[in-house]
Amino acid sequence: xxxxxxxxxxxxxxxxxxxxxxxxxxxxxxxxxxxxxxxxxxxxxxxxxxxxxxxxxxxxxxxxxxxxxxxxxxxxxxxxxxxxxxxxxxxxxxxxxxxxxxxxxxxxxxxxxxxxxxxxxxxxxxxxxxxxxxxxxxxxxxxxxxxxxxxxxxxxxxxxxxxxxxxxxxxxxxxxxxxxxxxxxxxxxxxxxxxxxxxxxxxxxxxxxxxxxxxxxxxxxxxxxxxxxxxxxxxxxxxxxxxxxxxxxxxxxxxxxxxxxxxxxxxxxxxxxxxxxxxxxxxxxxxxxxxxxxxxxxxxxxxxxxxxxxxxxxxxxxxxxxxxxxxxxxxxxxxxxxxxxxxxxxxxxxxxxxxxxxxxxxxxxxxxxxxxxxxxxxxxxxxxxxxxxxxxxxxxxxxxxxxxxxxxxxxxxxxxxxxxxxxxxxxxxxxxxxxxxxxxxxxxxxxxxxxxxxxxxxxxxxxxxxxxxxxxxxxxxxxxxxxxxxxxxx
Amino acid sequence: xxxxxxxxxxxxxxxxxxxxxxxxxxxxxxxxxxxxxxxxxxxxxxxxxxxxxxxxxxxxxxxxxxxxxxxxxxxxxxxxxxxxxxxxxxxxxxxxxxxxxxxxxxxxxxxxxxxxxxxxxxxxxxxxxxxxxxxxxxxxxxxxxxxxxxxxxxxxxxxxxxxxxxxxxxxxxxxxxxxxxxxxxxxxxxxxxxxxxxxxxxxxxxxxxxxxxxxxxxxxxxxxxxxxxxxxxxxxxxxxxxxxxxxxxxxxxxxxxxxxxxxxxxxxxxxxxxxxxxxxxxxxxxxxxxxxxxxxxxxxxxxxxxxxxxxxxxxxxxxxxxxxxxxxxxxxxxxxxxx
Numbered sequence: 001x002x003x004x005x006x007x008x009x010x011x012x013x014x015x016x017x018x019x020x021x022x023x024x025x026x027x028x029x030x031x032x033x034x035x036x037x038x039x040x041x042x043x044x045x046x047x048x049x050x051x052x053x054x055x056x057x058x059x060x061x062x063x064x065x066x067x068x069x070x071x072x073x074x075x076x077x078x079x080x081x082x083x084x085x086x087x088x089x090x091x092x093x094x095x096x097x098x099x100x101x102x103x104x105x106x107x108x109x110x111x112x113x114x115x116x117x118x119x120x121x122x123x124x125x126x127x128x129x130x131x132x133x134x135x136x137x138x139x140x141x142x143x144x145x146x147x148x149x150x151x152x153x154x155x156x157x158x159x160x161x162x163x164x165x166x167x168x169x170x171x172x173x174x175x176x177x178x179x180x181x182x183x184x185x186x187x188x189x190x191x192x193x194x195x196x197x198x199x200x201x202x203x204x205x206x207x208x209x210x211x212x213x214x215x216x217x218x219x220x221x222x223x224x225x226x227x228x229x230x231x232x233x234x235x236x237x238x239x240x241x242x243x244x245x246x247x248x249x250x251x252x253x254x255x256x257x258x259x260x261x262x263x264x265x266x267x268x269x270x271x272x273x274x275x276x277x278x279x280x281x282x283x284x285x286x287x288x289x290x291x292x293x294x295x296x297x298x299x300x301x302x303x304x305x306x307x308x309x310x311x312x313x314x315x316x317x318x319x320x321x322x323x324x325x326x327x328x329x330x331x332x333x334x335x336x337x338x339x340x341x342x343x344x345x346x347x348x349x350x351x352x353x354x355x356x357x358x359x360x361x362x363x364x365x366x367x368x369x370x371x372x373x374x375x376x377x378x379x380x381x382x383x384x385x386x387x388x389x390x391x392x393x394x395x396x397x398x399x400x401x402x403x404x405x406x407x408x409x410x411x412x413x414x415x416x417x418x419x420x421x422x423x424x425x426x427x428x429x430x431x432x433x434x435x436x437x438x439x440x441x442x443x444x445x446x447x448x449x450x451x452x453x454x455x456x457x458x459x460x461x462x463x464x465x466x467x468x469x470x471x472x473x474x475x476x477x478x479x480x481x482x483x484x485x486x487x488x489x490x
Numbered sequence: 491x492x493x494x495x496x497x498x499x500x501x502x503x504x505x506x507x508x509x510x511x512x513x514x515x516x517x518x519x520x521x522x523x524x525x526x527x528x529x530x531x532x533x534x535x536x537x538x539x540x541x542x543x544x545x546x547x548x549x550x551x552x553x554x555x556x557x558x559x560x561x562x563x564x565x566x567x568x569x570x571x572x573x574x575x576x577x578x579x580x581x582x583x584x585x586x587x588x589x590x591x592x593x594x595x596x597x598x599x600x601x602x603x604x605x606x607x608x609x610x611x612x613x614x615x616x617x618x619x620x621x622x623x624x625x626x627x628x629x630x631x632x633x634x635x636x637x638x639x640x641x642x643x644x645x646x647x648x649x650x651x652x653x654x655x656x657x658x659x660x661x662x663x664x665x666x667x668x669x670x671x672x673x674x675x676x677x678x679x680x681x682x683x684x685x686x687x688x689x690x691x692x693x694x695x696x697x698x699x700x701x702x703x704x705x706x707x708x709x710x711x712x713x714x715x716x717x718x719x720x721x722x723x724x725x726x727x728x729x730x731x732x733x734x735x736x737x738x739x740x741x742x743x744x745x746x747x748x749x750x751x752x753x754x755x756x757x758x759x760x761x762x763x764x765x766x767x768x769x770x771x772x773x774x775x776x777x778x779x780x781x782x783x784x785x786x787x788x789x790x791x792x793x794x795x796x797x798x799x800x801x802x803x804x805x806x807x808x809x810x811x812x813x814x815x816x817x818x819x820x821x822x823x824x825x826x827x828x829x
Contacts, residue, residue: 083569086621121555123582137565140688142803143555145582234692239684317580340578 008071027214039418055413069202075192084130095221099194104185125156126165150310262324264309271352279480329451337393347478354432358446361421388424515626548594587617600806607637632815641752658825672746792816
């Protein structure tokens with residue numbers, strides 16, 4: 001049977017330059033270059049070819065699983081998967097002259113690698129946990145803790161981590177993303193460009209010429225300049241006196257006496273600014289138009305920092321913040337992973353309301369998840385149910401709680417509505433109005449929770465004045481929260 | 491609800507291929523294999539018990555920093571451990587399924603009998619990722635000796651290893667000897683600082699034989715010493731004499747060669763074949779002195795060496811220590827009919 005040829009292409013920054021190059025070799029998925037919100041494209045003159053758009057970091061696993069035959073993705077995303085799991089099912093065919101980037105270890109200006117290596121523990125915020133762990137192992141760092149963040153690892157040093165590992169553009173000099181945080185690149189951890197990759201079995205068994213003929217014409221990356229290496233970069237090992245063991249410290253204890261508040265940027269920013277304003281609180285540098293890293297607070301004894309809402313529960317658990325304004329969805333995800341985590345909801349802000357639940361295709365003839373599972377397994381009782389989600393721990397918790405039996409959680413980085421039905425049976429996703437789900441012929445079959453934004457803090461009230469300050473801040477926020485009308489989203 | 495789940499599980503069990511019900515790299519031991527396993531285990535405990543070794547068992551889950559901090563595992567091995575965040579791992583502090591038994595034994599010694607000579611042995615599994623169908627859970631038996639310096643400690647362990655293999659009926663045993671102190675001294679004399687030595691040995695562990703060649707070509711005046719050490723496998727006292735001559739001016743070499751000489755004497759007295767092979771060292775950072783591995787034909791049946799100073803890396807005392815470990819299923823295969 002001819003299933004056609006399935007090609008995975010990235011969205012994000014690679015999209016525009018890649019679309020230009022694809023068009024030049026006569027491979028033009030209609031609408032890809034314009035940044036259409038669609039996830040699936042056909043290719044003019046190639047009826048057997050189906051193109052699907054993914055977040056860049058999701059493409060290697062889709063190729064490794066064999067869900068897609070060919071793909072284009074960044075070398076760092078490939079190596080993040082291969083470093084940990086050693087997938088030989090991905091064959092890298094051609095380095096392309098697009099998307100050249102570096103992954104660097106960044107720390108406050110003036111810090112040396114030797115100083116970092118000697119810290120016990122060395123705290124590193126990263127979006128590349130596997131590449132980072134391998135690099136630190138090569139470096140022989142005796143004791144490190146990785147803070148696996150959703151984004152902006154550069155926001156963590158110096159007060160909340162010793163260093164950060166992140167992508168920066170290729171080129172010399174301190175990248176702007178580091179410069180504005182007072183950081184500099186201490187070491188290069190990885191270097192790469194975009195690559196054309198293929199599934200090994202597809203290459204061995206399937207006629208892919210219809211696509212390969214064109215994609216192998218894409219301009220290749222020029223040969224490496226002298227002294228420049230690509231892929232995970234092996235450092236010269238640090239030589240540390242391992243016998244001089246100092247007492248290990250918690251590594252996250254705070255010395256300052258101020259109350260630390262974390263506020264979010266991105267989608268959650270507008271609702272948070274509203275919640276603060278209604279409570280009569282404003283921070284200089286944090287409003288609907290802007291979010292500087294450390295807004296200034298007029299409330300004596302309160303310091304404020306902007307980080308990703310997804311990372312706030314962990315930051316609070318670590319004791320880095322006394323109060324954080326995040327979503328109940330992220331608190332639930334954190335607690336699904338770490339049930340004993342000392343983080344608790346302090347008050348519901350009743351804004352940014354949406355439902356989180358199990359989403360399936362409209363075509364599944366089922367009234368509830370048990371019926372849906374029976375439908376998927378009607379011909380094969382042992383079939384594994386694929387559950388895709390950005391909320392990995394929540395999805396795993398859901399699958400266990402609903403007794404899905406054999407299941408597989410597929411962690412994804414975005415473009416989520418495109419996963420069902422072809423690449424997953426279930427998507428664990430949030431929906432405010434249901435419009436996007438309907439547009440993609442999906443429906444929520446099971447509601448897991450109703451999420452709003454909230455203030456979170458430690459289960460242990462901070463001592464002394466800091467505790468009083470936390471109580472007063474939470475009281476003001478709670479008093480200003482709109483009444484819970486119980487209506488919920490559509 | 492329960493009956494529905496049971497029904498689903500049953501139907502799954504009846505229809506899914508058996509291999510899919512087992513995690514890759516994990517395997518069962520059936521009744522016959524268990525009988526053979528217990529036979530090897532009891533021989534091991536008999537032999538070590540006679541020699542004064544007491545059995546211990548350590549936890550399956552350990553903090554990852556125990557292994558990264560002590561440098562007991564090479565980066566190649568650290569990339570293949572089963573590490574994860576425990577249910578209370580929000581601090582980012584990972585735990586690991588025990589990838590090695592020596593360091594837990596060192597910790598036990600330091601916690602319970604620090605400052606005393608102790609002889610410990612264990613039978614327990616270790617967990618390391620192996621791609622494809624290779625075994626990821628390996629049952630190991632091993633012995634650790636604390637408080638006895640070289641060459642007496644090395645001699646005791648070599649004799650214990652030979653006794654064990656003899657008790658199991660393993661025939662045609664050959665022992666490969668090496669010495670990390672000697673390797674370090676030779677590379678140091680060739681101008682490699684500690685970091686460059688580690689980088690060179692990392693490449694050797696990755697199977698890159700060119701690493702030593704680069705050093706040799708860069709320092710032709712050291713070529714004789716390096717070639718005798720790395721490219722020639724010696725089988726008798728003559729080789730050790732040549733090694734002594736080639737490495738004579740290298741600081742630290744003489745003491746290391748004397749320890750090799752003593753070990754060769756023990757093996758010779760026991761009638762065991764041996765070979766001196768510098769490149770047989772597999773964990774340069776972990777070991778500090780003599781290292782050895784026993785082979786039956788081409789099959790490695792046990793491996794060990796001296797790791798003085800390891801206890802200090804976890805905050806313990808400066809205790810001389812050495813040990814060896816073996817894969818029980820390898821011993822089962824070698825001991826067919828003998829155990």
